[in-house]
Structure formats: structure tokens, C-alpha cells
Amino acid sequence: MTSLMLYPLQVSVTDFQMDSSLSPRDMIISGLIAAVIIGVLVIINKTKKPSTGGKTGSSGGGGLFAGFTLYRLTKDIGFNHEQKKMLDYVFKTDGVTEPEKSLNTPFLMDRHFRKAYRTIEQTGGSDAETQRKLAILFSTRNLLENSTFGGITSTQQIRDDATFIFNNGKDKISTAVISTRGDNVAVETPKNVLGSQIKIPKGAKLSIMFFTKNNKGYSFETRVTGFTTMHGRHAMLLAHSNQIKFLSQRRHRRRHAVIACSLNLVYVEGSGKKARLIVDKRKFSANIADISIGGCSIKITTPVQVGARFKVEFNQNDNSVAALGQVLRTNKNGVNTIIHIKFLRVTQKSMNLINAFVYEYTNE
Numbered sequence: 001m002t003s004l005m006l007y008p009l010q011v012s013v014t015d016f017q018m019d020s021s022l023s024p025r026d027m028i029i030s031g032l033i034a035a036v037i038i039g040v041l042v043i044i045n046k047t048k049k050p051s052t053g054g055k056t057g058s059s060g061g062g063g064l065f066a067g068f069t070l071y072r073l074t075k076d077i078g079f080n081h082e083q084k085k086m087l088d089y090v091f092k093t094d095g096v097t098e099p100e101k102s103l104n105t106p107f108l109m110d111r112h113f114r115k116a117y118r119t120i121e122q123t124g125g126s127d128a129e130t131q132r133k134l135a136i137l138f139s140t141r142n143l144l145e146n147s148t149f150g151g152i153t154s155t156q157q158i159r160d161d162a163t164f165i166f167n168n169g170k171d172k173i174s175t176a177v178i179s180t181r182g183d184n185v186a187v188e189t190p191k192n193v194l195g196s197q198i199k200i201p202k203g204a205k206l207s208i209m210f211f212t213k214n215n216k217g218y219s220f221e222t223r224v225t226g227f228t229t230m231h232g233r234h235a236m237l238l239a240h241s242n243q244i245k246f247l248s249q250r251r252h253r254r255r256h257a258v259i260a261c262s263l264n265l266v267y268v269e270g271s272g273k274k275a276r277l278i279v280d281k282r283k284f285s286a287n288i289a290d291i292s293i294g295g296c297s298i299k300i301t302t303p304v305q306v307g308a309r310f311k312v313e314f315n316q317n318d319n320s321v322a323a324l325g326q327v328l329r330t331n332k333n334g335v336n337t338i339i340h341i342k343f344l345r346v347t348q349k350s351m352n353l354i355n356a357f358v359y360e361y362t363n364e
Contacts, residue, residue, distance in 0.1 A: 070099045077147050083140040090116040090137070103144070106213070110359065113141050117361045131348050138293075138355040145216075145253060152218055155185050155240045158210065165209045168198060177210075178230050184237040185222070186230050197234065200224055206238070209247070217247030252292040255358040259288040261298065261314035266324060277324070279311050288314060293354050295325060295342040304330055304339050312341065317362055321350045 094112040102108045162177045178186040220241040265280040286300040325341035
């Protein structure tokens with residue numbers, strides 16, 4: 001596949017000025033020729049098809065003007081060359097004509113990337129090449145996820161199933177959003193640990209924090225405007241805000257789950273250059289509670305020490321996923337222990353399978 005190479009025009013503006021000595025007939029003919037050339041370029045731009053060829057599966061073809069728009073919108077995100085080509089391929093695969101709208105809509109972005117994921121799986125060539133393309137696909141999606149695209153600028157854009165978190169004195173309160181439509185944001189009247197309603201006076205100022213489905217965090221300042229009953233629920237009304245601040249977020253998207261897994265203790269034998277990792281044959285059964293490509297939380301009944309290394313293994317869509325991880329911290333949860341593991345080594349294929357699960361790009 002040949003790539004379309006674009007170079008700056010090495011001409012002066014004066015090169016496009018009409019020669020005053022031309023007759024009206026010559027000027028009309030020159031104008032018609034220019035119109036034909038522009039028309040041909042537009043037709044070529046619209047009829048080019050995306051291709052999965054090349055190193056990243058990116059199209060080297062059409063979408064010339066849309067490509068300029070896409071470059072302008074994403075030039076500050078930090079894509080490398082292959083990620084730029086991959087994003088171009090993703091948009092062309094799903095026939096995107098409004099890149100700015102897609103970049104600002106997480107649902108659309110996931111739809112485009114899901115279609116590209118399935119296309120690459122079906123036409124990617126060798127397994128090694130397919131896994132390489134998928135790795136670029138997910139790295140591109142992750143960079144977009146950590147950018148400010150798809151950001152929320154007003155409380156009227158918040159989903160009705162969101163959860164607001166705020167401080168009331170020394171207590172941290174969580175409350176569910178009932179509705180963001182209308183003149184105010186309606187949330188469930190907050191309750192204490194005993195289930196009694198917390199009386200927050202009208203006019204009180206609150207600093208609200210919330211997270212979207214894709215783990216982006218936001219905060220805003222508001223005040224209590226009143227109380228009411230909505231859909232049979234006691235509701236507290238908050239003033240809308242157009243001053244939403246973007247907070248830092250986790251480096252990788254994380255998904256809650258219940259996945260059966262096995263753990264094998266891994267220890268180091270020897271030292272220096274002769275050191276090697278030994279996987280203990282004994283297996284511990286456990287359940288993954290949430291996972292990202294950076295690590296996971298696991299619920300286990302066996303006591304585990306912080307710093308211990310484990311081989312974590314589980315099945316995903318009839319494929320075995322394995323990773324070497326280290327326990328960062330633990331906490332008790334009844335008879336269970338929750339261990340938080342950071343992945344140290346993950347194969348490219350396992351990483352792609354984890355990402356496909358986290359982004360919900362596969363049928364479970």
C-alpha cells in the first residue's frame with residue numbers, strides 16, 4: 001500500500017494572480033480548468049476506501065480534508081506516527097464524517113474503535129501482526145481517554161445514574177443523581193450510616209466530585225437550592241454549574257468484574273545475573289474483582305504478604321491470560337482478603353485480551 005505524502009507548497013501567492021494581458025475568453029477557460037481540478041480532488045477524496053494494509057492497518061487513501069481536521073484536533077495529544085495512522089484508520093473504517101463530534105463523544109469513540117478492533121481481528125494477517133496492530137489500537141484509545149476530549153463542561157451533561165461525592169464536616173457523603181434536567185440538579189437526599197437523612201441547610205455551599213463511566217474525574221462548586229420529592233424519592237436540589245473542572249484519573253481504564261483466576265507464588269532464586277524467577281507449582285483459587293492492563297484487585301481467602309509476587313492466570317473468551325504481578329497492598333473484607341496487584345510483565349496478546357475486556361469490545 002502506498003502512502004499519500006503531503007508537502008508544503010513551494011510557491012508564492014503571486015503565482016496565482018491572473019495575468020492582466022489575458023483575454024476574457026482565456027480567463028474563463030483558466031477558471032473552468034481550475035474548477036475541474038478541484039472537482040476531481042473532491043471526488044477522489046470521497047471515493048477512497050479504508051484499508052487494513054500497511055504496518056498499522058491504517059488507510060493511506062482518502063479523507064484528505066477530514067484528515068487535516070483530525071490532525072488539527074489531535075495535534076496536542078502526543079500521538080506517535082503509528083497512533084496517528086491508526087486513528088485515521090479507525091475513523092475511516094466506520095465512515096466518520098464529523099471527527100470533532102466523535103472525539104467529544106465517548107460512546108461514539110468506543111463504537112468506532114470496537115468496529116476497527118473486529119476488522120483487524122478478521123483481516124490482520126499473522127497472529128503476531130494482528131496482536132501488534134491491536135496493541136497500537138488500544139494505546140491510541142488510551143491516549144484519547146486521558147485527553148480532555150469528551151469532557152463535561154456543564155452539570156446538564158451529567159448522566160442521571162452518576163454518583164456525587166462531597167464532604168459534610170469530617171464525613172464523606174455519596175449520593176445518587178436523580179435528574180440533571182430542569183432548573184436544578186436533583187440528587188437523593190443524603191443519609192448517614194444509620195440511614196437517617198442528613199439535614200443540609202438551604203443555601204449551603206458544596207464542593208462536588210464525580211466520575212464518569214470511563215473513569216474521568218470532575219469537580220464543581222454548587223449550593224443547595226431546596227428540597228422536593230421526585231419519582232417517589234426524597235431529593236435535594238443543587239444549582240447547575242458551567243464551571244466543571246477536570247481532575248486527574250487512573251492511567252488505564254479499569255473494569256469491575258467477577259473472574260475466577262489462579263495464583264502461583266513466584267520467587268527469585270539466585271542473585272545478580274544468575275537470578276531467575278521460579279513459579280511455585282501450588283495454585284491458589286481466587287476471584288478478580290476489577291482489572292486494567294496496569295493491575296487488578298483480587299479477592300482471596302488465603303493470607304498474602306505485601307511485596308509477594310504471583311503469576312495471575314485466568315481465561316477470557318476461550319483464551320488464557322497470564323501476567324506476573326506484585327502485591328502493593330492488602331485489606332480485609334470479612335473472611336476474605338482483597339489484594340491489589342501491579343502487573344510487572346504481561347505478554348502483548350494477554351494485554352490485548354485484557355484491554356478488549358476492559359473496553360467491552362468483545363462478546364463475553
